[in-house]
Amino acid sequence: MNFSIHQASHIGNRKFNQDRVAYAYTNDVLLLVLADGMGGHLHGELAAGLTIETFVESFGRYAQPRIADPDEFIQKTMRHAHERIMKLPHDQDMGSFPGTTCVAALIQDGMMYWGHAGDSRLYLLRDGAVVVRTNDHSVVQQWVDSGQISADEARFHPQRNHITNCLGGIEDVFYMESGGPIALRSADVLLLGSDGLWGPFTDMELVEAVASRPVAEVLEGLITSALEREDGHSDNITGLMVRWGNGEIAHDTVEPVSFVLRIS
DSSP, X not given: OBEEEEEEEEOTTSSSOOEEEEEEEOSXXXXXXXXXXXXXXXXXXXXXXXXXXXXXXXXXXXXXXXXSOHHHHHHHHHHHHHHXXXXXXXXXXXXXXXXXXXXXXXXXXXXXXXXXXXXXXXXXXXXXXXXXXXXXXXXHHHHHHTTSSOHHHHHTXXXXXXXXXXXXXXXXXXXXXXXXXXXXXXXXXXXXXXXXXXXXXXXHHHHHHHTTSOHHHHHHHHHHHHHHHHTTOOOOEEEEEEEESTTSOBOOOSSOEEEEOOOO
16 A cells, blocks of 8 residues: 555643554554544543544454454444443542544545544545545534534634543443445545644635645644644644555555554
């Protein structure tokens, strides 16, 4: 497979970074996964870290070197991560477990499959347009969908971070929304981002940022701009960006390899 890839994270203006991100691949399949832990006092970083760990471990087990059913893999792995989180110690008084959003994508045979829970997003950018963008599981997104507020109003709404779905948290809240498959084209760009990354930008600004620059330069530039725009009130900012296809770096390995971003 030929692709260029970069992942990065910044703590923003928070005391802790609860975002986690990773990718893994073999000759035949590429996994991308990002999680945004929620609730400092509930240790959301534990939920996010366990989610990433679950995906990477499952990939190593089942990508030999292909995944038999990509959609089923994402669904079952995300469900398993949720179940593992629900076994973590939790706040008895609040009745809640650590929680996290999650967005994951799997590319095999040039086709992309994905699934998400919460408001961490996946974008597929092609020819100056957004071809795919996941739909946030949030109160504000529900208002946009019903026509109560506009997309522009949603970007600055004080309740924009109130999500309606996550792994962990409260047991009966979790569900995964799946998507795909969609055929990728050479020069397609994939972006996975926590809300701290995509929140300060319009979709068109993300499209314009990509252009033809190296993905590492683009992603690091987006993180810097997000910090500047939030001006002292930034959330954790985390992203993973891939440029797919001819002319990109060849990644050849029979055995699964993984890269989990080290976040302290």
